[in-house]
Amino acid sequence: MKYNLLALDASTEALSLALSYNNKIYRHFEECPQQHSQKILPLIERILSDAGCQLKDLDGLVFGRGPGSFTGVRIGVAVAQGLAYSGNLQLVGVSTLQAMAQQAFAQTNAQQVLVAIDARMGEVYLCNYTRGENNQAVALAEETVIKPELIEGDYQGILAVGTGWQTYSDVAEKLSLDVNAEITLPHAKYMLSTGAEQFEAGQVVNAADAQPQYVRDTVTWKKLPGRE
Known part of the structure; x- marks a missing residue:
């Protein structure tokens, strides 16, 4: 792959990361409901360390923009924005x-x-x-x-x-x-090719402009106790 990209998705009960660096792909996938906020940053540090690279070595970031859990989507977008600010990187969102x-x-x-x-x-x-x-x-x-x-x-x-x-x-x-019972939740690995095409086409955004895609009205969602 031409671009060195880190993809992340926290929009469902799955937490998924994928890094394309120097034409090699590193990935992590696990189902960990309600643990995304605690696990995502340490896992990103680990996957970057495994590849021997730092944020500054990347061409950009790819984030799962939803739809999915409102909390999970927000976590993913917020983490992507924070990393983009830190590494001075641009982003693309993938469904x-x-x-x-x-x-x-x-x-x-x-x-x-x-x-x-x-x-x-x-x-x-x-x-x-x-x-x-x-x-x-x-x-x-x-x-x-x-x-x-x-x-x-x-x-x-x-x-x-x-x-x-x-x-x-x-x-x-x-x-x-x-x-197909084997494909149930999104894997960040499969966001990389779409993200690379968007980078190639210049369809990128700065950190401040990264937006989630909720699909569902947040007011309706909040009517269900225990959800947000």
């Missing part, structure tokens, strides 16, 4: 749903993939992707949050990934989806 589609295209021969992450409150974050040039995942519609039973369309035989299809397996069966 967590797109990252999962990117993984599906990397690991299967599918030409289309329907991604759904469990959004709680009886809803899923949803987006449909097709395989584009250079195997990049291209969204066929905007990301949305929706009650699974309201999903409409002809998806028979389409590959489906994400925790949404485990939670709502009855809907997946009704839609005749081909569910």
